[in-house]
Amino acid sequence: MDKKMLSRINELAKKKKTVGLTDAELKEQKQLYKIYLGEIRQQFSATLDNVSVQEKDGTVLPFKQAYKHNEEK
DSSP: OOHHHHHHHHHHHHHHHHTOOOHHHHHHHHHHHHHHHHHHHHHHHHHHHTOEEEOTTSOEEEHHHHHHHHHHO
């Protein structure tokens, strides 16, 4: 996400609190939030791909595999 998009998100949020948004601005804000949250989720998922968990038996598993394994128990 570029600085221009973040600035626009902040601009719309500030305007919403002060004077309110038009229907077009509400749609734009919703679209920008959707893109922003998608990127955050993608970054978080990539971070989890680099995390490992050591099980009680000493085995080391990637986080997502360990989490899935623990849900099955």
